[in-house]
Amino acid sequence: MKKRKKGARTVTKVIEEIKSVAEEIYNKILKKKQPELKTPLRSLINVKYDEKEGYFELLGKVKSRTLTASTVKTFAQTLRMMSLSKELVEGDDIASKREAYYISKNWEEARFREQPESDTVMDDIEAMLMVNREQLGFIPEEKGGEVAGKLIVIDKDRDTGKEIKIDCTKMGSGAYSIPISVEDLKFETNAKFVLAIETAGMFQRLVKHNYWKQANCILVSLGGVPTRACRRFVRRLSDDMKLPVYVFTDGDPYGFLNIYRTLKVGSGNAAHINKYFCVPKAQFIGITPQDIIDYKLPTHPLKEIDVKRVKDGIKNDPFVQNHKQWQKALNQIVGMKVRAEQQALAKHGLNFVISDYLPKKIKDSKTWLP
Amino acid sequence: MAEPKAYELAKKQRDIGIAEFFARNRHLLGFDNKRKALMTAIKEAVDNSLDACEEAAILPEIIVEVIDMGNERFRVVVEDNGPGIIKNQIPKIFAKLLYGSKFHRLKQSRGQQGIGISAAVMYAQLTTGRAAKIISKIDPKEPAHYYELHIDTQKNKPEILKEETKEWNKEHGTRVEIDIEASYQGGQQSIDEYLKETAITNPHCTIIYTNPKAQQIIFPRAVDSMPSEPKEIQPHPYGVEIGVMISMLGTTESRTLQSFLTTEFSRVGSGTAKQICENAALLPNTKPGDMSREMIEKLMEGIKKTKLISPPTDCISPIGEEQLEKGLKKEINAEFYTAVTRPPAVYRGNPFIIEAGIAYGGEQEAEGQIRVMRFANRVPLLFQQGACAVTKSITQTAWRTYGLSQSSNSMPQGPCTILVHVASVWVPFTSESKEAIAHYPEIIKEIKLALQECGRELASYVRKKRKIHEEGKKRSYIETYIPHVGTALKELLGLKDNDREKVESMLKEVLEKHRGKLESIEAENTEYDEEFAQIGHEEEKEGGEDSD
Numbered sequence: 001m002k003k004r005k006k007g008a009r010t011v012t013k014v015i016e017e018i019k020s021v022a023e024e025i026y027n028k029i030l031k032k033k034q035p036e037l038k039t040p041l042r043s044l045i046n047v048k049y050d051e052k053e054g055y056f057e058l059l060g061k062v063k064s065r066t067l068t069a070s071t072v073k074t075f076a077q078t079l080r081m082m083s084l085s086k087e088l089v090e091g092d093d094i095a096s097k098r099e100a101y102y103i104s105k106n107w108e109e110a111r112f113r114e115q116p117e118s119d120t121v122m123d124d125i126e127a128m129l130m131v132n133r134e135q136l137g138f139i140p141e142e143k144g145g146e147v148a149g150k151l152i153v154i155d156k157d158r159d160t161g162k163e164i165k166i167d168c169t170k171m172g173s174g175a176y177s178i179p180i181s182v183e184d185l186k187f188e189t190n191a192k193f194v195l196a197i198e199t200a201g202m203f204q205r206l207v208k209h210n211y212w213k214q215a216n217c218i219l220v221s222l223g224g225v226p227t228r229a230c231r232r233f234v235r236r237l238s239d240d241m242k243l244p245v246y247v248f249t250d251g252d253p254y255g256f257l258n259i260y261r262t263l264k265v266g267s268g269n270a271a272h273i274n275k276y277f278c279v280p281k282a283q284f285i286g287i288t289p290q291d292i293i294d295y296k297l298p299t300h301p302l303k304e305i306d307v308k309r310v311k312d313g314i315k316n317d318p319f320v321q322n323h324k325q326w327q328k329a330l331n332q333i334v335g336m337k338v339r340a341e342q343q344a345l346a347k348h349g350l351n352f353v354i355s356d357y358l359p360k361k362i363k364d365s366k367t368w369l370p
Numbered sequence: 371m372a373e374p375k376a377y378e379l380a381k382k383q384r385d386i387g388i389a390e391f392f393a394r395n396r397h398l399l400g401f402d403n404k405r406k407a408l409m410t411a412i413k414e415a416v417d418n419s420l421d422a423c424e425e426a427a428i429l430p431e432i433i434v435e436v437i438d439m440g441n442e443r444f445r446v447v448v449e450d451n452g453p454g455i456i457k458n459q460i461p462k463i464f465a466k467l468l469y470g471s472k473f474h475r476l477k478q479s480r481g482q483q484g485i486g487i488s489a490a491v492m493y494a495q496l497t498t499g500r501a502a503k504i505i506s507k508i509d510p511k512e513p514a515h516y517y518e519l520h521i522d523t524q525k526n527k528p529e530i531l532k533e534e535t536k537e538w539n540k541e542h543g544t545r546v547e548i549d550i551e552a553s554y555q556g557g558q559q560s561i562d563e564y565l566k567e568t569a570i571t572n573p574h575c576t577i578i579y580t581n582p583k584a585q586q587i588i589f590p591r592a593v594d595s596m597p598s599e600p601k602e603i604q605p606h607p608y609g610v611e612i613g614v615m616i617s618m619l620g621t622t623e624s625r626t627l628q629s630f631l632t633t634e635f636s637r638v639g640s641g642t643a644k645q646i647c648e649n650a651a652l653l654p655n656t657k658p659g660d661m662s663r664e665m666i667e668k669l670m671e672g673i674k675k676t677k678l679i680s681p682p683t684d685c686i687s688p689i690g691e692e693q694l695e696k697g698l699k700k701e702i703n704a705e706f707y708t709a710v711t712r713p714p715a716v717y718r719g720n721p722f723i724i725e726a727g728i729a730y731g732g733e734q735e736a737e738g739q740i741r742v743m744r745f746a747n748r749v750p751l752l753f754q755q756g757a758c759a760v761t762k763s764i765t766q767t768a769w770r771t772y773g774l775s776q777s778s779n780s781m782p783q784g785p786c787t788i789l790v791h792v793a794s795v796w797v798p799f800t801s802e803s804k805e806a807i808a809h810y811p812e813i814i815k816e817i818k819l820a821l822q823e824c825g826r827e828l829a830s831y832v833r834k835k836r837k838i839h840e841e842g843k844k845r846s847y848i849e850t851y852i853p854h855v856g857t858a859l860k861e862l863l864g865l866k867d868n869d870r871e872k873v874e875s876m877l878k879e880v881l882e883k884h885r886g887k888l889e890s891i892e893a894e895n896t897e898y899d900e901e902f903a904q905i906g907h908e909e910e911k912e913g914g915e916d917s918d
Contacts, residue, residue, distance in 0.1 A: 022862035029876045034884055035855075067881055069844040076851040079858035086862060110854040 011089055014136060017129045018086050022079070036066040037078055039124040044268035049318035054280025055265045056318065058127075058272055074121065076110045081121050088137030096139050097122065127272035132228070134181050144178030144229030146203065146221040149212030150191035151176075151237075156184070168218070175207065175221065182233045187241055189218065193362070194237050196220045198249040198259055198286070202342045202353070211354050215362075218243070226263050228270070231277045234263065238281050245279050246362065251287025251297070252339035253309040256330065256369075257317065260284050265319050284369035285361045289332040292340045295357075298347055299338035310334050323370050389467050389523040392489060393496060399489040400803030404442060406753065407493060408552035409561050410803065411446050412436070414486030415546050416568065417749060419450035420575060421479045422544070426453035427596055430575035434565065436554065438582040443498060444552045446490075449545040454508035457515045464491050464504050464546070465519040465528035478600035478686050478795050480749050485802060490548060492521045497551035501531050506544040514538035554582045556906065559752045563906025565589065567743060567750035570697035571689055571791060587905065592696065598687045603795060604636040606681035607646070607673045609719020616666055619658045627661070627669075628654035637679045649675040683714030683721040686793050689748065694727040694789065699897035702787050704732035705835075707895075708827040709789075712820045717812035722794030724813070726820035728828050731835075732895075734785035740774065742781075744807075745791040751805055758806035760790045763817035772825035773832030788824075790817055838889055845885060852877045 025035040040046065040058050047056040065075040084103060088095055095103065101118040104111045112118040126133050133139070147153075151168040153176060165188075168176045179185075195217050197203045203221035206212070212219050220234055238245050247263060249255030261267075264282045266274025292299060310330045313320045320326050333339065345353045361367055392399055400410035416432060423430035428451060435447040455463060462469045467488045491502040507514035518532035538545075556562055565579050569589035574596055577589040610618070624630035631643040638646070647654040650672025652665060661669070689697075694709035709727035716722070734741070744751040744760045755761050761781075769775075769782035776782035798808040807813065852874050860870040 019862060022859055026859055026863055026865075026873065029859075029873055029880065032876060032880050032883065034880055035877075067848055067877065067884065069847055072848045072851045076854035076858065079855055079862070083858045083861040107854065109850045 014089055014129070014131055015086055017131070018082050021128070022082065025079070034066055035075075036064050037075055037128070038062045038064050039078075039128040040272055042123060042127055042269050042271055044316050044318070047268050047271040047274075047318060049265060049322045051322060053275075055274045055278045056268065056271050057274070073110065077104070077107075077112065077118075077121050078124060080104070080107055080110055081118070082125055085125065085136040085138065089135075094134075094137050094139050096141050097133075098141055100138055123270065130272060132273050132276070139180050140227060140229075142227050144180060144182070144227050144233065145223055146175035146177055146200075147218065147233075148175045148203075148207045149218040150189055150216060151218045152188040154186035154188065155179075169212070173208065175203075178220075178229050178233045180229050182229055182236060185233075185236070187237065189237075189241055189243070190216075191218045191241075191243060192216045193244045193246055194218045194220060194234060195358075196222050196226070196234060196245060196247045196263065196282070197342075198222055198224070198255055199342055202248070205350075206354065209351060209354055211358070214354070215358070222259060222263065225258050228273070228277045231263055231266075231279060234282070235277070235279045238279050245282040246285045247282050248342065248358075249284075249286035250339070250341045251289065251292055251333070251344075252302075252341075253306045253313070253330070253333065255286055256284075256326070257309055257313045257320070260286065261313075261317070261319055283365075285358075285367075287340050287342065287344075288367065288369055289329050289336060290367070292333075292336065292338065295345065295348070297340040297344040299336075299340045299344070302333070302337045302339050306339060307334055325369055329369055387524045387526050389492060389521055389526040392467060392485075393492060393523050396489075396493060396496075398802050399485060399493075400753075400805065401489070401493045404551060404553040405555055405559075407497075407550060408436070408444060408446070408554060409559065409564060409752070410486075411490040411493065411548065411550055411552070412448060412561050413564060413749070414481075414490050415446070415448035416565070416577075417480035418487050419448060419452055419544070420568075420572065420748075421481055422452035423450060423575070424479075424596065424599070427599065428452060429591065429594070429596065430572075431578075431591075432575060433578045434561075435580045436561065436582050437580075438554065439549070442551050442553055443549060444554065444582065445547065445549050447545065447547045449543060451540070451543045454542045454544055455506045456508060460504055460506055460515060460517050461519055461528035461530055464488055464502055464517070465521045467492070467521075467526055477602035478747055478793055480747050487546070488521065490550070491519060492523065494548040494550045495520050498549045500549040503547040504545070505536060505538055507538050507540060507542050510541045514540075558906060560906050562587070564750050564752055566701070566902065566905045567745070567752075568748075570701055570743075571694075571745050571748045571750070573693055573697065589902075592700075593693070597689070600687045600795075601682075601685040603682055603685045603721075604634060606637055606716075606719030607631075607635050607676075607678060608716075609681075609796075610635075610673075612666060612670055615670065616663075619661055619666065622658050624658055626654060627652060627656040627658055630658045636681050642676065642678065646672045646676045648672075680716045681719060681721050683716075683723075685795055686714060686721055686723045688723045688725050688793055689791055691725070691727075694725055694791070696897055698727050698729045698787065698789060699895050700899050701903050702729040702732070702734065703895055703898040703900075703903065704729035704734060704785075704787070706730040706732075706828065706831045708824050708831075710820050710823045712816055712823075715812060715816045717798075717810045720794055720796045720798075722792060722797075722813065722816070724816040724820045725789075725791040725793070726817070726824050727789040728824045729787040729789075730828055730831065731785050734787065736785045737783070739781045739783055740786040740788055743787065743789040745789070746797045746799070746804070746807060747793055748791070749804070751807075753803075754800070754805040756806075757800055759809045759814050760792070760807060760817060762809060763790070763814045763821060764788060766814070767818055767821045767825065769825065772829040774828075786828075788821070790820070792817070841885070845881065848881060849878065852881075 028035045041061040041063050046059045046061040048059055050057045065071040097119055101112055101115040104118055122133055122138055147168050148171055149168055153166040155164050157164050166176055200221050200223055206219055234245055237243050247260050249259050263279055266278035314327060314330060345357055401407045419432050420430055431451045433449040437445040439445055465488055467485055494500060494502055501518040501520055504517045505514050513535040516534050516536045520529040520531060522529045565577055569577055573592035576591040579587045618634055622630050622634060624633055628643045631638045631646060632640055644654055650668045652668060688711045691709040691711050695707045698707050707729050712724045714721050714723050744758060765779050765781055774782040774784040774786055792807055798810060800806045800808050856870040856874040859873055
């Protein structure tokens with residue numbers, strides 16, 4: 001079996017890590033001591049917003065799994081999952097999150113009932129070993145997002161290992177699909193900025209009308225909350241190509257707190273890997289509450305869950321707590337009791353977004369949110 | 371002019387003999403149906419035998435024989451090793467209603483009225499026409515006296531059909547043989563059950579029982595000492611009603627009211643007697659025989675106004691917590707037992723003691739009503755459970771706090787047996803057949819206190835058991851995952867199979883070390899006697915009906 005060149009060092013490292021955790025447990029058992037697995041608590045209550053670096057960082061809180069009625073199952077499952085990971089890495093194989101869930105069906109009482117349970121254990125192992133899940137041999141199911149515009153991606157041919165250049169201006173009415181692992185990609189570009197777009201619909205409109213040509217930019221479709229690969233991809237464009245990143249979402253709490261916040265500073269759930277999987281330099285140019293007023297946009301009433309999300313954000317989200325402007329905007333939208341979609345701009349004509357909204361927005365940084 | 375109708379009616383008016391009255395109202399004495407008749411006849415004879423033996427301080431050995439003579443006729447034989455009865459008394463005791471030594475005597479005993487055995491003799495006479503055959507011997511040196519008796523129901527007098535002396539190979543004792551119309555059934559209200567429960571609360575007696583199927587069952591003596599002899603006491607003024615007071619005043623030998631009060635009653639000294647007289651506005655030297663009805667009423671008032679010390683309570687002989695628990699263990703294979711003897715209390719001047727016991731869990735039915743065993747002066751009460759003060763006390767106790775399920779004011783449910791014993795110098799029954807205890811508030815209160823005491827013990831057991839059960843469940847849940855830890859470590863570290871086994875056994879040790887030994891609190895019952903417990907339960911289906 002062919003060994004992955006780049007991986008060789010990380011592979012041994014990951015296996016060493018897994019083994020050392022297992023050995024620690026084994027030795028404890030031999031000493032008749034209660035074995036224990038400690039994993040960082042992955043939640044907003046265990047992160048702080050690092051203002052200087054611009055992302056969420058883990059605090060010290062950990063959860064412990066041991067031989068108690070409430071934790072023993074997860075304790076056993078974590079060990080079995082580590083064993084599966086070791087097998088995958090050693091065999092240079094991968095399993096998708098869903099496949100891993102199905103493999104657990106062989107584990108009798110230790111099997112996972114639903115996939116979220118196995119995803120959680122997987123994320124815990126990641127956080128415990130401070131590696132990302134791809135290094136453990138697990139890959140996500142979801143696509144990483146789509147790209148069009150002034151960018152050439154340099155990848156390798158699977159069979160020959162030769163470099164392939166993919167020109168994202170030559171995708172026609174389609175787009176380049178971000179792969180699950182973006183670490184080995186290289187880029188060539190002379191674009192001025194990256195525009196990350198919430199919905200595929202808006203992305204399609206901008207592609208269709210060659211907005212990227214007009215604005216000399218790279219368009220990325222996030223497709224909802226951006227996947228890790230998508231976040232990493234945009235981050236690399238931001239870091240390696242030194243491009244500003246603008247984020248264009250709906251004017252609602254989901255767009256603000258789930259999509260934008262996650263892209264920019266990461267999530268509580270994945271705080272252990274936020275360092276790599278976020279784009280601290282991103283700026284919000286989506287629909288702000290003020291835009292709803294200024295552009296007289298058609299709206300929908302705010303749902304109960306939206307209000308709850310805002311209150312939760314103001315109370316618990318360290319990112320919001322660090323940004324007065326966001327607090328103001330969130331309070332404003334709750335006060336207005338309405339939300340507006342990106343597509344609502346079509347009220348002023350289908351191409352209003354291209355001809356007016358985006359150029360104006362990008363020019364005037366005062367209308368942005370941090 | 372015709373004679374006034376009253377003259378004509380007067381021709382039909384006449385004395386009703388007490389025996390005649392009871393002959394027509396046999397249900398008042400517990401002979402209301404054939405099945406119950408068998409039970410009552412035996413019960414009366416056995417009660418008498420036990421009372422006699424105890425009064426003479428003899429460890430009772432009682433032989434009970436029931437012979438099926440076909441055609442719903444049964445011969446009942448009860449023989450004891452008691453002190454025997456002197457010749458002259460035999461006819462009266464067995465063939466005259468309301469003749470006895472125990473009526474209005476204030477002493478804890480089984481019999482009270484002097485009706486029971488003669489009622490059985492009368493019932494025999496009514497249903498089969500056969501005479502009762504009695505043999506009694508009072509001393510090895512004396513001959514035994516044999517009688518065949520009927521009752522003259524009009525005059526309530528014995529009718530002696532045969533009288534002779536006989537050789538009887540026994541030092542002393544009495545044997546009764548009657549033929550009655552009856553039917554035999556097993557089950558919870560059977561003679562078998564009655565004798566078994568008698569054995570539970572009378573561990574000092576041996577009963578040898580031959581049932582109509584000619585099977586012999588022996589309930590051997592469990593303790594070799596007599597229960598403490600109950601003492602006879604004088605009545606307490608608070609417990610005497612005006613009628614009794616009138617007759618006591620009429621028969622007393624005392625010359626003054628004051629000395630009448632001090633000599634005929636308990637807890638009345640000369641000071642108290644003077645105070646009663648003062649409260650009654652009567653002179654202490656009033657002659658008892660000269661007192662008018664009004665004066666006696668004043669005396670009753672005076673007694674009510676005077677504060678009196680409660681009657682002495684050492685006159686009662688309880689079964690005792692240890693013996694009660696032992697009895698329960700013999701009968702029921704449960705996992706938890708508790709019993710309590712309450713301190714003596716008083717109702718209407720009569721001292722009494724309540725005892726209660728609980729057997730919980732084990733082989734008892736988890737569903738359905740609990741089982742209740744009632745006793746009065748060591749006699750099992752098998753009928754009229756619904757009318758009894760014991761039942762009322764149980765339903766009025768909040769069993770849910772003690773770990774049994776119960777809808778409000780009804781019998782609790784669950785795998786449980788509750789035993790209640792009421793011991794008193796005078797047990798207030800609801801009827802002459804002595805099947806249910808009357809609802810005196812003082813008695814109900816005491817029963818409830820006894821039940822609560824047992825209940826608290828039960829609750830702490832049930833709680834502990836639940837906790838242990840939870841812990842056991844948790845532990846076995848945790849243990850399910852130990853092999854997975856073993857397998858994972860084996861795969862992760864390339865262990866061999868015996869290393870994996872070592873990991874698994876070590877983990878079990880760690881678990882034990884951290885959670886402590888799993889306790890076991892279930893009582894180990896070495897007293898349980900399966901054959902014994904089976905008695906009275908063979909034909910439950912037909913046997914459960916209460917017939918009153």
